[in-house]
Structures are given as structure tokens and as C-alpha cells.
Amino acid sequence: MNLLILGGTIVTMSSKGVIRDGAIAVEDRHVVDVGKSRELRRKYRRYETIKAEGKVVIPGLISTHHHAAMGLLRGYADDYPLKEWLERWIWPLERCMKGHDIYVGALLTAVESIMGGITTINTMYHYVEGGNEAQGFAEAGLRGIIGHVCFSWRKDEDRRALESLAREWHGKHDGRIRVSVDPHAPYTVDPEYMVELWHIKNDLNERYGSPGNPVIWHIHVAETEDEPEKIRQAFNVPVKGGVVEYLDSLGVLGKDVIAAHCVALNERDITILRDRDVKVSHCPISNLKLASGVSPVPRLLDAGVTVSLGTDGPSSNNASDMFEVMKIAALLHKGVWRNPTLLPAEKVLGMATIEGAKALLWEREIGSIEVGKKADITILNFDKPHLRPLYNELSHLVYAAKASDVETVVINGDIVMENREVKTVNVHRLLEEAEKTKEDLLNRLSQNR
Amino acid sequence: MNLLILGGTIVTMSSKGVIRDGAIAVEDRHVVDVGKSRELRRKYRRYETIKAEGKVVIPGLISTHHHAAMGLLRGYADDYPLKEWLERWIWPLERCMKGHDIYVGALLTAVESIMGGITTINTMYHYVEGGNEAQGFAEAGLRGIIGHVCFSWRKDEDRRALESLAREWHGKHDGRIRVSVDPHAPYTVDPEYMVELWHIKNDLNERYGSPGNPVIWHIHVAETEDEPEKIRQAFNVPVKGGVVEYLDSLGVLGKDVIAAHCVALNERDITILRDRDVKVSHCPISNLKLASGVSPVPRLLDAGVTVSLGTDGPSSNNASDMFEVMKIAALLHKGVWRNPTLLPAEKVLGMATIEGAKALLWEREIGSIEVGKKADITILNFDKPHLRPLYNELSHLVYAAKASDVETVVINGDIVMENREVKTVNVHRLLEEAEKTKEDLLNRLSQNR
Numbered sequence: 001m002n003l004l005i006l007g008g009t010i011v012t013m014s015s016k017g018v019i020r021d022g023a024i025a026v027e028d029r030h031v032v033d034v035g036k037s038r039e040l041r042r043k044y045r046r047y048e049t050i051k052a053e054g055k056v057v058i059p060g061l062i063s064t065h066h067h068a069a070m071g072l073l074r075g076y077a078d079d080y081p082l083k084e085w086l087e088r089w090i091w092p093l094e095r096c097m098k099g100h101d102i103y104v105g106a107l108l109t110a111v112e113s114i115m116g117g118i119t120t121i122n123t124m125y126h127y128v129e130g131g132n133e134a135q136g137f138a139e140a141g142l143r144g145i146i147g148h149v150c151f152s153w154r155k156d157e158d159r160r161a162l163e164s165l166a167r168e169w170h171g172k173h174d175g176r177i178r179v180s181v182d183p184h185a186p187y188t189v190d191p192e193y194m195v196e197l198w199h200i201k202n203d204l205n206e207r208y209g210s211p212g213n214p215v216i217w218h219i220h221v222a223e224t225e226d227e228p229e230k231i232r233q234a235f236n237v238p239v240k241g242g243v244v245e246y247l248d249s250l251g252v253l254g255k256d257v258i259a260a261h262c263v264a265l266n267e268r269d270i271t272i273l274r275d276r277d278v279k280v281s282h283c284p285i286s287n288l289k290l291a292s293g294v295s296p297v298p299r300l301l302d303a304g305v306t307v308s309l310g311t312d313g314p315s316s317n318n319a320s321d322m323f324e325v326m327k328i329a330a331l332l333h334k335g336v337w338r339n340p341t342l343l344p345a346e347k348v349l350g351m352a353t354i355e356g357a358k359a360l361l362w363e364r365e366i367g368s369i370e371v372g373k374k375a376d377i378t379i380l381n382f383d384k385p386h387l388r389p390l391y392n393e394l395s396h397l398v399y400a401a402k403a404s405d406v407e408t409v410v411i412n413g414d415i416v417m418e419n420r421e422v423k424t425v426n427v428h429r430l431l432e433e434a435e436k437t438k439e440d441l442l443n444r445l446s447q448n449r
Numbered sequence: 450m451n452l453l454i455l456g457g458t459i460v461t462m463s464s465k466g467v468i469r470d471g472a473i474a475v476e477d478r479h480v481v482d483v484g485k486s487r488e489l490r491r492k493y494r495r496y497e498t499i500k501a502e503g504k505v506v507i508p509g510l511i512s513t514h515h516h517a518a519m520g521l522l523r524g525y526a527d528d529y530p531l532k533e534w535l536e537r538w539i540w541p542l543e544r545c546m547k548g549h550d551i552y553v554g555a556l557l558t559a560v561e562s563i564m565g566g567i568t569t570i571n572t573m574y575h576y577v578e579g580g581n582e583a584q585g586f587a588e589a590g591l592r593g594i595i596g597h598v599c600f601s602w603r604k605d606e607d608r609r610a611l612e613s614l615a616r617e618w619h620g621k622h623d624g625r626i627r628v629s630v631d632p633h634a635p636y637t638v639d640p641e642y643m644v645e646l647w648h649i650k651n652d653l654n655e656r657y658g659s660p661g662n663p664v665i666w667h668i669h670v671a672e673t674e675d676e677p678e679k680i681r682q683a684f685n686v687p688v689k690g691g692v693v694e695y696l697d698s699l700g701v702l703g704k705d706v707i708a709a710h711c712v713a714l715n716e717r718d719i720t721i722l723r724d725r726d727v728k729v730s731h732c733p734i735s736n737l738k739l740a741s742g743v744s745p746v747p748r749l750l751d752a753g754v755t756v757s758l759g760t761d762g763p764s765s766n767n768a769s770d771m772f773e774v775m776k777i778a779a780l781l782h783k784g785v786w787r788n789p790t791l792l793p794a795e796k797v798l799g800m801a802t803i804e805g806a807k808a809l810l811w812e813r814e815i816g817s818i819e820v821g822k823k824a825d826i827t828i829l830n831f832d833k834p835h836l837r838p839l840y841n842e843l844s845h846l847v848y849a850a851k852a853s854d855v856e857t858v859v860i861n862g863d864i865v866m867e868n869r870e871v872k873t874v875n876v877h878r879l880l881e882e883a884e885k886t887k888e889d890l891l892n893r894l895s896q897n898r
Contacts, residue, residue, distance in 0.1 A: 071834075075844040079793035112834040288784030289848075291791075318848040319835055328777065335737030336785070342740075344528035385561040386523075386768055388880040389887035395524040399738075399767040404853030431837040438838035 001413060002027050004044040007037045008052030008379065009393055013059050013353045013368040018393065024057065026375040029174065029413035034369055050408060050415070052379055056393050056401075058349070059368050060119025060143075060376035060411060061322040062356030065218075065260035065281035065310025068123040068133050068144075069097075071112065072105030072437060074314035082224075082290055090315060096444040099131025104430075104437045106136030111425050113320045114140060116403030117378035119411045121320075122258060122281070122310070122360055124149045124182040124218050127161045134165070138173045141416040141424045143376060145360060147182030147218045150197055152190045162200055170208040170215060175374075176412050178213065178362075179204075180258075185220040186243050187230035191250055198252045214256055214361050221247065221259035222269065224292050244269035244278075253278050258359055260310060263287055263295045270296070270303050279306045279359035282351070284328045285319075286312030298333055298342050308359035309351045321403045326352050330398050345398040379408040450862055451476050453493040456486045457501030457828065458842055462508050462802045462817040467842065473506065475824040478623065478862035483818055499857060499864070501828055505842050505850075507798070508817050509568025509592075509825035509860065510771040511805030514667075514709035514730035514759025517572040517582050517593075518546075520561065521554030521886060523763040531673075531739055539764060545893040548580025553879075553886045555585030560874050562769045563589060565852030566827035568860045570769075571707060571730070571759070571809055573598045573631040573667050576610045583618045583626055590865040590873040592825060594809060596631030596667045599646055601639045611649055619657040619664060624823075625861050627662065627811075628653075629707075634669040635692050636679035640699055647701045663705055663810050670696065670708035671718065673741050693718035693727075702727050707808055709759060712736055712744045719745070719752050728755045728808035731800070733777045734768075735761030747782055747791050757808035758800045770852045775801050779847050794847040828857040 003026040010022035016034060023040035025033035025047060033040055077089035102125060113121060120143040125133050127148035134146040148165050150158040162181055170179045181201040183189040189197065201217050209215045221243055228239040231246065239246045245268055247253050255277035262273070262280045273280065282295050300307050309325050311317050330348045334340050357367025365374045380401055382388065387396050387405065409417040416424050452475040459471035465483060472489035474482035474496060482489055526538035551574060562570060569592040574582050576597035583595040597614050599607040611630055619628045630650040632638040638646065650666050658664045670692055677688040680695065688695045694717055696702050704726035711722070711729045722729065731744050749756050758774050760766050775797050782791045806816025814823045829850055831837065836845050836854065858866040865873050 072838065074835075074838075074849060075840045078841075078844045078848060079790055081789055085789070108834050108837070115834065285780060288780035289789065291783045291787045291789040293784060293787060314849075318844070319851075321835070321851075324773075324776070327773070328780070331734060331737035331777070332781075334740045335743060338740045338742060340530055340534070340738065340740040341528055383877075383880055385520075385557050385564065385876060385880065385883075386770070388557070389521065389523075389883045391524045391887070392527075395527045395767070399527060400523060400763075402768075402770075402851060402853060404851060427834060428832075431832055431834065434834075434838045438840070 002047040003050060003375070003410065003413065004040065004047040005050045005052050005057060005377065005379065006041060008055040008057040010034065010057045010369060011393060011397070012370065013350060014370045024369060024377065026410070026413050029374055031369060031371055031373050031375050034371060050379065054383060055407065056380045056382050056397065057369070058378050058380070058397065059353040060366070060378050060409065061117050061352050062120040062308065062360070062367065063113070063118055063311045063320065063322055064122045064258055064308040064356050064359045065283050065312055066121045066123040066320065067125050067313030068109040068121060068136065069102040069105035069125045070313035070315045071108035071320070072101055072434065072441070074318045076315065093441065093445055096441055096448055099128040101437055101441055102126060102128060102133060103131035103135050104434055106133035107139055107425065107430060108434055109314060109320050110137050110140035110142040111422055111427060111430060114142060114409050114417050114422060115406065115420070116321050116323065117380070117406035117409060118320065118322050119143055119376040119378065119409065120356070120360070120362070120366060122180070122218060123147060127165045129164055134169045134177055138177060139425060141411050141414055143176045143366070143411055145178045145180050145216065147180040149182045149184050151184050151188050152193050155193060159200070162204065166204040166208045166215060171213050174412055178215070180216045180218045182218040186247060187227055187234050190235045191237055194250055194252055212364060216256045216258060216361055218258045219260065221262055222264045223261040225264040227264060242266045242269040244272050248272050248276065256361060261287060261292065261295065262300070263293045265296055270300060270305065273300070273305050274303045279308060281308050281310040281359065282329060283310040283312040284332050285325060286316040289316050294332060294336050298337055306355055306358050307351055308356040322352050323401055323403050326398045345394045348398050349394060375410050375413040377410040378406055380405045381407040451496040452499060452824070452859065452862070453489065453496040454499045454501050454506060454826065454828070455490060457504040457506040459483065459506045459818060460842060460846065461819065462799060463819045473818060473826065475859070475862050478823055480818060480820055480822050480824050483820060499828065503832060504856065505829045505831050505846065506818070507827050507829070507846065508802040509815070509827050509858065510566050510801050511569040511757065511809070511816065512562070512567055512760045512769065512771055513571045513707055513757040513805050513808045514732050514761055515570045515572040515769065516574050516762030517558040517570055517585065518551040518554035518574045519762035519764045520557035520769070521550055521883065521890070523767045525764065542890065542894055545890055545897055548577040550886055550890055551575060551577060551582060552580035552584050553883055555582035556588055556874065556879060557883055558763060558769050559586050559589035559591040560871055560876060560879060563591060563858050563866050563871060564855065564869070565770050565772065566829070566855035566858060567769065567771050568592055568825040568827065568858065569805070569809070569811070569815060571629070571667060572596060576614045578613055587622045587626060588874060590860050590863055592625045592815070592860055594627045594629050594665065594667070596629040598631045598633050600633050600637050601642050604642060608649070611653065615653040615657045615664060620662050623861055627664070629665045629667045631667040635696060636676055636683050639684045640686055643699055643701055661813060665705045665707060665810055667707045668709065670711055671713040672710040674713040676713060691715045691718040693721050697721050697725065705810055710736060710741065710744065711749070712742045714745060719749060719754065722749070722754050723752045728757060730757050730759040730808065731778060732759040732761040733781050734774060735765040738765050743781060743785050747786055755804055755807050756800055757805040771801050772850055772852050775847045794843045797847050798843060824859050824862045826859040827855055829854045830856045
């Protein structure tokens with residue numbers, strides 16, 4: 001479809017900066033022109049026009065760490081100690097989940113995310129052929145990287161799932177869907193299996209990927225301080241320094257690694273992350289809610305590490321809302337490190353867009369509004385009492401705008417939401433299905449007990 | 450007006466707990482019945498009905514620390530060191546503000562707040578007869594306590610403003626508006642003036658207040674660690690312990706004191722706050738954004754201090770959004786004190802409702818949905834992808850619901866917003882006026898330079 005977004009303030013997140021009374025021309029899936037509306041108006045006058053006068057237009061937001069399927073579990077259990085939360089609540093329920101539950105949870109998250117201006121999600125969950133996150137994302141029209149989470153206790157199942165996931169989904173849905181290999185964490189994946197998975201990732205890349213379309217690696221790293229001890233206890237291996245150093249000793253760090261959390265890091269860990277060009281997904285809401293602590297993000301940024309932002313899953317957030325994540329990231333480090341100049345608005349908006357794209361090795365196609373990139377675009381309505389008067393769009397985007405201010409969303413050149421109406425999914429029917437799916441799941445849980 | 454809110458899940462925040470398929474009957478300004486909808490449906494069938502099937506109904510939210518007029522300044526300056534932020538940006542602009550600016554800023558905040566389910570705000574700003582926050586609140590129909598902020602450098606002006614504020618506004622607008630005496634802070638109000646203001650508060654109380662309708666005291670306390678030093682430097686007085694101990698030595702602490710921030714407290718300060726029954730307004734967003742630090746809220750709660758929540762003003766938040774404040778309060782203490790059981794959802798919702806009412810000495814009339822109290826009620830639509838499926842309303846209210854999920858708001862028995870349409874103010878015209886008022890203000894600023 002050929003589109004002309006006309007008349008808004010365009011925050012390109014590229015070298016073009018902020019363009020007032022700007023316009024964006026889209027042909028098929030790509031941005032073909034970005035400039036002043038007076039220049040583009042005539043040139044593309046036959047294109048379908050999205051009127052954006054008085055609106056603010058940004059690149060679609062990117063959440064680089066998620067468990068999308070857990071949209072079905074949001075609010076099932078909160079405020080418990082981590083061990084009790086997992087062992088008494090989350091894991092027993094997850095053991096009852098079937099493919100359909102995963103699909104419905106992911107579809108819920110995809111719709112919630114689109115309604116909040118998110119266009120790309122990197123998600124880690126169980127891949128099941130009969131029902132999975134990729135189906136939910138594809139149906140909603142969301143861009144994403146779908147992983148299969150691997151554990152030492154189910155290696156055969158993991159190997160089959162990874163092969164199937166890559167074969168069925170990598171590069172599919174007009175290039176919207178990519179896949180990843182997702183070892184759960186250094187303390188749940190033994191060192192031999194970790195290395196095997198690294199080779200599987202490389203092998204899948206050779207068979208299904210390409211330099212512009214890679215299969216990446218997605219793992220929880222240093223979420224809590226006790227991880228080295230947990231690795232020692234689980235696998236009886238010596239862990240001398242931090243968890244990053246341990247992973248490096250296995251040879252499983254590189255530019256295609258997205259390391260979620262990175263809370264408990266020492267200086268050597270930070271240096272290794274930088275040297276190996278590992279990408280960090282900072283998830284401040286989840287880290288606070290689960291009492292993990294605060295990631296040394298200002299230090300990572302100073303060291304030159306690519307830091308992106310993740311919502312994490314809806315059981316530890318409990319929202320797929322990048323406006324919340326941006327605001328809390330911007331606030332938290334100022335308060336904790338006692339410096340109000342840390343993570344200023346423009347930097348944080350960058351972490352949620354272009355840095356997120358870099359983190360997913362997808363920056364050639366997404367993360368900014370630039371000629372040649374895919375058209376992943378979020379349009380906000382600023383005519384609200386909490387956004388007027390307007391002094392500075394970047395400040396408002398990070399500190400004042402909300403997911404509900406998003407009006408129209410374009411992904412891969414398709415309008416997936418227009419004036420808050422989701423075009424790809426019948427939301428009313430989805431909500432009914434979500435309640436029914438929850439009831440079925442709880443029934444299975446009570447039968448299993 | 451007689452109203453029947455019918456069929457929702459009512460989170461009463463009273464001893465009645467959560468009532469499913471509940472109903473609330475309102476006569477004139479008061480709640481007269483709360484129960485099951487099957488019982489109330491017939492009894493009040495002639496009342497105007499608000500259908501709440503499938504909705505969640507809560508007491509109106511209460512922000513106990515605010516500078517409402519700064520709605521006009523939101524996003525004017527962010528991410529600067531505190532001294533530069535105040536001296537280079539905020540104060541020069543505020544010096545150009547006139548009554549009309551204060552009124553427009555407060556009206557903006559009032560409308561934003563109502564749209565986010567807030568029904569009561571305790572605000573501290575400059576009271577000017579020709580244009581002030583009380584006018585903005587009254588026009589929007591918001592309940593509030595309007596203070597005049599006092600400084601040593603303008604004592605005569607303050608004395609006149611306080612007298613005028615109390616005479617014109619205390620108990621007015623059907624009891625919606627009360628007033629307070631607001632010494633800015635211990636480091637900007639000298640000890641003699643502080644004591645004089647305490648007597649002025651008592652005197653205004655005798656002349657305009659009553660035990661059920663008091664003139665209260667609202668002050669910034671221990672926002673940053675350097676306050677004792679700032680007091681010493683400003684007034685050449687010995688400050689031995691913490692700031693609370695200093696204020697206690699002046700005799701200006703009591704149950705009618707709302708102390709905003711309380712970040713830098715020692716154990717003795719906490720004991721004094723408890724013993725004097727001082728009420729704390731915890732403002733986590735502002736404390737993070739201005740890099741002040743984190744208030745020891747779990748310790749205050751353990752000690753038995755009444756802790757409520759405040760948004761603080763739109764220049765240091767930058768939103769009048771109690772859903773954000775609730776979520777960040779619930780998250781922050783878990784993460785910083787490394788305990789995921791701190792500030793669970795129900796406790797935090799209490800801090801935003803009934804504890805807020807106690808903090809403002811207004812709990813006989815507001816803070817819960819109970820027979821005999823004023824009808825200040827917020828109704829949320831949970832039929833959203835981020836709120837379905839539903840396991841637990843309290844969890845969703847704190848961790849997942851957003852200001853934009855608020856659908857209908859009743860204040861003092863009046864429907865001030867219905868299905869997101871504000872009934873009291875023409876919002877479109879207000880936004881135009883806000884932009885124009887900002888332009889005028891910036892013009893005055895440039896002329897003054």
C-alpha cells in the first residue's frame with residue numbers, strides 16, 4: 001500500500017532529527033521519502049493520506065525482552081517472594097499451558113502492544129507447533145523475534161522445537177517474523193548444553209538466516225546477585241568472577257547476543273559485554289517488581305555498551321507498555337545514582353527505538369524513520385490535557401505521554417491500528433476468548449492437583 | 450442528584466471489602482447504600498442509573514502533594530541539575546506568571562486529574578486573588594485543599610494572601626474546597642516566621658474552620674539530605690539532628706501537618722513523625738526525577754506513620770496520574786530494599802485512597818465507598834487487552850490499569866466525567882487557551898530578560 005503521513009511533528013531518531021510540519025511517504029513496505037509536508041504533499045498526492053496535523057510521529061517502539069504468552073497470566077500472582085511466586089504459582093500454572101493458551105496470550109500481548117505504539121517485540125517462550133507466539137504475532141501484524149526457551153531438563157524437546165521454529169517461521173510473514181535460540185539462563189542450562197545451543201544457533205543461521213536476517217541468541221543474564229552461586233550448585237562448575245565472564249569462558253557471547261536484565265554486573269563483566277558487543281535489554285519494571293535490584297545502566301552506557309529497553313513479560317511488569325518503561329528508566333537512574341542529568345529524554349527514546357533495533361541486529365530495517373527502512377511508525381495524539389501546552393516533544397514522549405495517546409500504528413507498511421481501532425484483530429472477541437482460555441487453564445490446574 | 454451505580458465490582462476500601470455485582474446508591478452528595486445489585490436495583494429503581502456491569506468501581510484517588518498550577522509548565526525544562534533547573538529555568542518563568550496563568554494551569558491539572566480518576570488534590574502554590582488554583586478546581590468540580598505557599602522574603606504578601614484565601618474559599622463550593630497554610634520548606638521559612646505561620650493556621654482554623662472542616666498545614670520536609678545544612682546556612686540556627694526534629698523543636702508538628710517527601714529521615718525523625726501523628730505524602734516519581742533519593746516508606750509504615758501518595762507538580766513528575774504513582778510506589782520499594790513482598794497492591798491502593806483521606810483529615814467524608822461519606826467515585830473499564838483475563842482486581846488496579854481506563858468519575862455526587870467526556874469543562878477550548886497562555890508567558894519572559 002502507498003501511504004502519505006502528512007503534517008505531523010516527525011521525531012525521526014535519525015540524523016534528520018525532528019521535522020515540524022513533516023511528512024512521510026511509504027511505498028509498499030518501505031519509507032521512500034521523509035521531509036517537509038509542503039514538499040511531499042503534491043509529489044505523493046495520490047497516496048492514501050493519514051492526516052497527522054498536530055500529531056507527533058515516532059518510529060515504532062521496540063521491546064527487546066518479553067514473554068508475550070504470559071499476557072494470559074497477568075495478575076495471577078503478585079507480591080510473593082520469588083521462590084514462592086515461581087514454585088507455588090507460576091510454574092504449576094505454566095505446566096498446564098497448551099499451545100492454544102500460548103497463542104491466545106501472545107495475541108493479547110500483541111494487541112495490547114500495538115495499542116501502545118510498540119511495533120517490534122523480542123519474546124522468549126515455549127515454542128509448540130500446534131499453538132505458539134508466532135501465530136499470535138502474525139495474526140496481529142506485529143513484528144517480532146520468536147524464541148524457544150531451552151532448559152537442560154528437556155534437550156530433545158528443545159532441539160526439535162528449535163528446528164521446527166526456524167523452519168516454519170524465520171523470515172516469514174513478509175519478513176516480520178524472525179526467530180532466536182533462547183537458553184533460559186546460565187543456571188538452568190548446563191555448560192555443555194549452552195555450547196551445543198550456540199552451535200545450533202550458528203547452524204540454523206547458516207540454513208535459514210543471512211547477514212541481513214540473522215537468527216539471534218536471547219538469554220537472561222545476571223538478573224540477580226546469586227547467579228554465580230546458583231550455577232555452581234546446579235552444575236558443580238567453578239565460576240570465578242561474574243556471570244558474564246563465565247559465559248565468555250564458554251565462548252557463547254557475541255554481537256548476536258541479547259542479554260536480558262544485566263543487573264548484577266562487576267566491572268570485568270561490563271568490559272566483556274562491551275568487547276564482545278553483547279546487547280543489553282534493560283527491564284527496570286521487572287527488576288524492581290521481582291526485587292532483583294537496579295542495573296548499572298549509566299555505567300554500561302559510559303562503557304559504550306548498546307543498551308535497549310524491555311518490558312519483560314506481563315507476569316513481572318504487568319504491562320506491555322514501553323511508555324511506562326521509558327519513564328521508569330529515565331526516573332530510576334536519576335534517583336538511585338543521585339544525578340538528575342542521567343538518561344535524559346532523548347537518550348531514553350533512543351533506547352526504545354534505534355538502540356532497540358541495533359540490539360536485535362535489525363537496524364538496517366527498523367528503529368528510525370528513514371528512507372529505505374521498513375515503515376514501522378507510531379502516531380500520537382497530543383491534544384490532551386496532560387500534553388498541552390507543549391514545550392518539547394521529546395520530554396513529553398518520555399515523561400508525560402501514555403500508551404493510550406497512541407492513535408495510529410503502521411507496521412511493515414500496513415495500518416494495524418487507525419484512530420485506536422485495531423484493524424487486524426476483533427478485540428471484543430479476543431477478550432472473551434481470553435477469559436474462556438483462563439477458565440479452561442484454571443480448570444486443568446485444579447484437576448492436576 | 451440521586452444516582453444508582455449498578456452492577457460493577459466495587460472495591461470499597463472499607464470493612465465491606467470487594468463486592469462483586471455490587472451497587473451504590475447516592476442521594477444528593479452522599480452515599481446512602483452500598484450492597485449487592487440485586488438488593489439495590491429495585492429499592493432505587495427511580496434513580497438515574499450508571500451501568501457498571503463488568504466495570505471496576507473504586508473510591509476517587511487522592512493526591513496529597515501537588516502544585517497544580519504547574520500544569521502550565523510541564524516539559525518546559527527537564528534533565529537539568531536541580532540548582533540549574535530552578536534558578537535558570539523554573540523560577541525565572543514563575544516570576545512572570547500572573548493569576549490567569551495559575552488558574553489555567555490548575556484547570557488543566559484538574560481536568561487531567563479527573564480524566565485519570567483523581568477526585569481530591571492537596572495543592573501548594575501562590576494564591577493570587579485575581580486568578581488562582583481554587584477557581585480552576587471549582588470550575589472543574591474537583592475536590593481539593595488549596596494552599597498558599599509562604600516564604601520568608603514575602604511575609605506581608607503571605608499574610609494577606611492567607612487571610613484572603615481562607616475567607617474566600619474555606620469550605621466553599623459545596624464543601625469541595627478547603628484551604629491550608631503552606632510554609633514552603635524549613636530552609637526557606639525562618640524559624641520565627643514558621644512559628645508565626647503555625648499561629649496563623651490556628652487562628653484561621655478558629656475563625657473559618659471546624660473540627661470536621663479544618664484548615665491544615667502543608668510543607669516540604671526532608672526532600673534532600675542537605676536540608677539541615679541549608680537551614681543552618683540560611684538562618685544561622687543550630688540544627689542538631691534531622692529536619693523533623695528541628696521542626697518539632699519549633700512546635701510546628703501535629704496531626705494536621707502533611708509533610709511532603711520525607712526522603713532524608715533518621716530513626717529519631719521517624720519516631721517523632723509517629724508520635725506527633727504527622728502525615729507523610731510520599732512522592733516517588735518526583736523524588737526520582739529530581740534525584741532526591743528514595744523515602745524509607747516501609748520503615749515509616751512499620752513505625753505506624755500514616756503514609757499517603759502524591760503526584761507532586763507537573764514539572765517534577767510530569768503527570769497528574771495516580772495510577773503511575775501507585776505502580777512506581779509498589780515497584781520502587783520492592784527493588785530498592787530487595788523484598789518483593791513490600792507494598793503489596795492492596796496496601797498501595799489504600800495509600801492512594803483511605804490513607805490519603807486520613808492524611809488530609811478528610812476521612813470522615815472521603816477515601817472509601819461507605820454509607821454516609823461523600824460520593825467521590827471512580828469507575829474503570831476493564832474490557833481492554835491489558836486488563837483481560839482478570840484474576841485479581843487489586844493487582845490490576847495497581848500494576849496494570851492506566852489513567853485512560855477511567856471511564857466515569859463522580860465527585861461530591863456530581864458526574865464530572867461520563868464515558869470519558871468531561872462534563873464540567875470544554876476541553877478543546879481549554880487546550881487552545883493553554884497554548885495561548887503559554888505563548889503569552891514566554892513573551893513576558895523574553896521581555897523581562
